[in-house]
Structures are given as C-alpha cells and as structure tokens.
Amino acid sequence: MGRPRRSEFEDVIAIAAKLPWWAGLGLAVVAYLGLHAIAAPQGAAPRTLQDFGGVVGGQFIRTLAGFGQYVLPFAFLTGATVSVVNRWKRRRLHERISSSQDSTSLEQMTWREFEMLVGEAFRRRGYAVEETGGHGADGGVDLVLSKDGERFLVQCKQWKASKVGVKILREHYGVISADGAAGGFVVTSGVFTGEAVAFAAGKNIDLIDGPQLRSMIVGVRKAGEEPGRPATLTRAPGPGTTESTPACPRCGEAMVRRMAKQGRNAGKPFWGCPTYPKCRGTVPID
Numbered sequence: 001m002g003r004p005r006r007s008e009f010e011d012v013i014a015i016a017a018k019l020p021w022w023a024g025l026g027l028a029v030v031a032y033l034g035l036h037a038i039a040a041p042q043g044a045a046p047r048t049l050q051d052f053g054g055v056v057g058g059q060f061i062r063t064l065a066g067f068g069q070y071v072l073p074f075a076f077l078t079g080a081t082v083s084v085v086n087r088w089k090r091r092r093l094h095e096r097i098s099s100s101q102d103s104t105s106l107e108q109m110t111w112r113e114f115e116m117l118v119g120e121a122f123r124r125r126g127y128a129v130e131e132t133g134g135h136g137a138d139g140g141v142d143l144v145l146s147k148d149g150e151r152f153l154v155q156c157k158q159w160k161a162s163k164v165g166v167k168i169l170r171e172h173y174g175v176i177s178a179d180g181a182a183g184g185f186v187v188t189s190g191v192f193t194g195e196a197v198a199f200a201a202g203k204n205i206d207l208i209d210g211p212q213l214r215s216m217i218v219g220v221r222k223a224g225e226e227p228g229r230p231a232t233l234t235r236a237p238g239p240g241t242t243e244s245t246p247a248c249p250r251c252g253e254a255m256v257r258r259m260a261k262q263g264r265n266a267g268k269p270f271w272g273c274p275t276y277p278k279c280r281g282t283v284p285i286d
Contacts, residue, residue: 127152130145
C-alpha cells in the first residue's frame with residue numbers, strides 16, 4: 001500500500017524545511033504582507049449587475065487571502081522551525097561521531113540519522129545538499145549534491161550486517177546516467193563486496209565505506225606521517241581486494257576516486273580531494 005499523499009499545507013512545510021531558516025522566515029513575512037494587502041476590504045459599492053459580479057469575485061479572492069494570510073505564513077514558520085531543528089540535529093550527530101571512540105557508532109544510529117550525518121559531512125566540504133527524503137531505508141537517491149555547477153547523486157546504506165553488493169551500484173549507476181548527473185556516491189556504514197569495488201573502478205561513482213566516512217568526519221592524519229606525503233587511510237575492503245584510500249597530501253582529508261575529463265590524462269582515474277575547489281590536492285592512481 002502506498003503512502004497517503006501529503007496535503008498542500010504539508011508540502012509547503014516540507015519545502016520550507018529544506019531552505020535555510022532565515023529564508024523560511026522571510027517567506028512568512030512576504031506572504032503575510034502580500035496576502036494582507038489583498039485581503040483588505042474595498043470601499044467601492046456595485047452600481048450595475050456587472051459591477052455586482054466583479055464585487056462578488058473580488059470578495060471571494062479577498063476571503064481566500066484573508067484565510068491564507070495566516071495559514072501560509074504559519075506553514076513557512078513551521079518549516080523554518082523544522083529547518084533549525086534539523087540543522088541542530090545534523091551538527092550534534094557530526095560532533096558525536098567525530099568525538100566518539102566507539103567503532104560501531106555508525107551502525108547504532110537510525111537510517112534517517114545516517115542520511116543526515118552523510119549530508120552534513122558533504123556540506124562541510126562545500127557541497128550544497130538537498131535531502132530528497134521519502135525513500136526510507138529501502139534505497140533510492142537520498143541526497144542531491146551541487147558544486148561548481150555539477151550535480152552528484154548520493155545513496156546511503158546504513159546496514160548493520162549486510163555488505164553492499166554490486167546490484168546496488170548497478171542500479172545507482174543507471175540512475176546517475178539517466179539523470180545526467182556528473183557523478184554519484186554510495187555511502188555505507190559497513191563495507192562493499194569485492195565485486196562492487198571492481199564495478200565502480202573507472203566509473204563516475206565513488207564508494208565511501210564506514211572507515212572512510214569516519215575519516216571524512218574526523219579529518220585527521222595518521223600519527224607519524226611525513227609532511228608532504230599522502231597518508232594512507234586503510235579501507236575496509238570487500239573479499240579479494242586490498243585497496244586503500246590515500247589522504248590528501250595538502251589537507252589530510254580522505255580522498256575520493258575521480259575520473260579526468262580533459263587534458264592528456266582524460267579518461268584516467270585519479271584520487272582527488274573531496275573539498276575541491278577549496279583544496280586541489282590530487283594523487284595519481286597507478
């Protein structure tokens with residue numbers, strides 16, 4: 001059975017909740033002032049039958065505006081409140097995980113908390129993040145990232161036991177291609193199978209497993225790394241793979257696999273800093 005459709009009132013709240021809180025507050029003020037001006041009573045009395053029809057129509061519009069001048073701003077204010085609460089939750093989650101010594105902390109949160117955490121991690125790397133919502137724990141595009149005019153689709157897999165297999169990657173890669181996005185990410189609290197890692201190699205889809213996500217959040221180098229050399233962040237590989245992820249030689253962030261789009265290395269994979277263009281550190285892939 002499908003979910004019941006949301007009302008228009010709930011749709012407005014959902015839209016406002018995705019905006020910065022100050023935008024929702026501004027829309028509430030604009031909506032009230034605009035509708036209040038329309039709802040103001042008019043003094044002209046009808047003189048003919050045609051005038052009477054116009055007056056009735058105008059009164060109907062003013063009645064709707066009079067009702068809407070309170071309902072619409074209330075919806076925007078409610079959405080702004082939700083935006084503030086969600087922002088607070090995201091920051092608390094990020095701080096909790098970054099300071100936690102518990103290696104199972106990612107697995108202990110709900111799928112919704114996991115999506116919020118992943119979104120916050122990308123926000124702190126300069127991406128504009130849209131939480132699509134409505135997909136639940138079953139899958140689908142959970143986040144849409146925007147940066148430098150490009151779109152990236154993210155699917156989050158907060159699985160406590162199962163490994164993310166190649167089927168999930170094939171489906172997500174198909175969605176990326178159909179959407180025309182520049183690339184995508186699959187993020188899991190666990191690990192990927194060897195077949196999944198092999199499938200992603202050379203494609204515009206990046207895999208971020210639990211240890212990598214924690215490294216993104218904590219953002220620290222391994223102790224004892226020599227300055228100027230990329231630290232190696234051990235990846236939790238799938239069966240039959242020994243792949244590791246380097247840290248950016250400039251800022252120490254866990255790097256992501258990218259594909260060169262132009263120049264003499266066009267079509268070749270390389271490790272790129274996730275904070276690009278803030279940091280332009282790269283590491284070649286042999």
